[in-house]
Amino acid sequence: MALETANTEAKKLGKNFRNSPDVENFYRFIHENDLxxxxxxxxxxxxxxxxxxxxxxxxxxxxxxxxx
Known part of the structure; x- marks a missing residue:
């Protein structure tokens, strides 16, 4: 069950990479620290x-x- 959700999540990340929470946090960090x-x-x-x-x-x- 966990493997299936990981696979579907990976497929979604490939399509919506910029909407990933990690990427959003990265962009926010860059913006907040003027980098x-x-x-x-x-x-x-x-x-x-x-x-x-x-x-x-x-x-x-x-x-x-x-x-x-």
């Missing part, structure tokens, strides 16, 4: 890293296809 600039810098760096990893993964998939 918007710092948070933006952190998110930009994370986004750049994720984007770079995705590019590397695409390149490796292309190389595997051409080698076969």
């Amino acid at each position: 918007r600039k710092e948070a933006k810098l952190i998110f930009e760096k994370l986004h750049a890293q994720i984007k770079m990893q995705d590019k590397k993964a695409k390149r490796s998939r292309r190389k595997k296809k051409t080698l076969q």
Whole structure:
């Protein structure tokens, strides 16, 4: 029973990530402590890293296809 509720809750979180209580508390913390600039810098760096990893993964998939 608990596993089923966890699965349905995880599906809901995927669709409504911004409405998650944890995310709302995080945004509230950033706003209350005036950390918007710092948070933006952190998110930009994370986004750049994720984007770079995705590019590397695409390149490796292309190389595997051409080698076969």
